[in-house]
Amino acid sequence: DTAVSQTPKYLVTQMGNDKSIKCEQNLGHDTMYWYKQDSKKFLKIMFSYNNKELIINETVPNRFSPKSPDKAHLNLHINSLELGDSAVYFCASSYAGTGASPLHFGNGTRLTVT
Amino acid sequence: DQQVKQNSPSLSVQEGRISILNCDYTNSMFDYFLWYKKYPAEGPTFLISISSIKDKNEDGRFTVFLNKSAKHLSLHIVPSQPGDSAVYFCAASGASYGKLTFGQGTILTVHP
Numbered sequence: 150d151t152a153v154s155q156t157p158k159y160l161v162t163q164m165g166n167d168k169s170i171k172c173e174q175n176l177g178h179d180t181m182y183w184y185k186q187d188s189k190k191f192l193k194i195m196f197s198y199n200n201k202e203l204i205i206n207e208t209v210p211n212r213f214s215p216k217s218p219d220k221a222h223l224n225l226h227i228n229s230l231e232l233g234d235s236a237v238y239f240c241a242s243s244y245a246g247t248g249a250s251p252l253h254f255g256n257g258t259r260l261t262v263t
Numbered sequence: 264d265q266q267v268k269q270n271s272p273s274l275s276v277q278e279g280r281i282s283i284l285n286c287d288y289t290n291s292m293f294d295y296f297l298w299y300k301k302y303p304a305e306g307p308t309f310l311i312s313i314s315s316i317k318d319k320n321e322d323g324r325f326t327v328f329l330n331k332s333a334k335h336l337s338l339h340i341v342p343s344q345p346g347d348s349a350v351y352f353c354a355a356s357g358a359s360y361g362k363l364t365f366g367q368g369t370i371l372t373v374h375p
Contacts (some may be wrong), residue, residue: 153306180361192307192352192365205362239306243361249295249314252361254306 152176155240155255162230163263170225170258172240179244180204181223182252183215186237195238198223227260235262266290267355269366276373282340284369286353289334293355297363298327298338301350310351311338343373 155172162168174181182205183195196215197205203215212228227234237259241252268287276282288296294315299307313320313327313336320327326339340347353366 182361184363190350190367192354192363194362197361207362241306241361249312250361251297251309251312252307252363253309254299256304256306 153240153242153253153255155238155258157258158256159259159261161261161263164230164232166230167226167228168230168260169227170238170240170260172223172225172255174221174240174242174253176242176253178242178253179220180242180250181217181220182241182243183223183225184239184241184254186239186257188236192239196223196225230260230262232262235260265367266293267353267364267366269351269353269369271369272367273370273372276343276371278345278373278375279342282338282343282347282371282373284338284340284351284353284371286336286338286366287334288336288355288364290355290364291334292357293364295356296327296329296336297354297356298325299352299354299365300347301352301368307352340371343371345373345375347371348373 153174180199182197198217201217214226217223237257240255243250243252297312298310301307329336350368352368354363
């Protein structure tokens with residue numbers, strides 16, 4: 150009965166590979182997000198989708214491509230992985246996407262690029 | 264350009280005492296302020312929030328205070344419990360689409 154679930158939990162891969170992280174929410178929310186927590190522990194927004202429509206794209210390299218097949222899913226595909234992509238990636242969801250609506254986060258995917 | 268700052272990387276408190284976590288922000292356009300709690304290997308979980316039109320919001324043991332003129336907010340936990348030991352993130356957002364700007368977190372340790 151996990152609210153926001155993302156897979157895999159850990160992902161170790163080599164530079165240059167392409168990988169995907171999947172996210173699903175069963176809360177009935179209409180807005181989903183990807184956040185990145187870097188080595189300095191800052192959480193920064195990457196993308197936001199509202200009802201499958203891209204709303205926020207925060208100057209993320211175009212090697213990162215989010216895909217939302219329906220409003221309960223938001224996957225993240227990363228091409229040509231680089232060392233600097235190593236981080237923890239969190240998926241989240243909320244109602245309405247307004248500032249007043251708290252985000253519910255998944256447990257994160259720790260990506261390590263070697 | 265760090266718009267939300269938590270200047271104390273860590274805080275240690277005795278069980279039963281008050282924990283006060285602080286957060287400063289620079290962007291006067293922020294409308295909402297939120298606190299999240301994070302345990303290791305888990306995602307952040309929402310704790311409490313406050314709108315910029317209020318100066319205090321209380322929920323059980325947790326109270327958030329907002330001082331807009333000082334661009335400062337704080338989270339008070341009374342009484343502190345060992346289970347409160349976690350990383351606490353302050354976050355702020357404008358009116359639309361849940362774009363949260365997070366501080367770097369404060370590690371709270373509550374000793375029995």
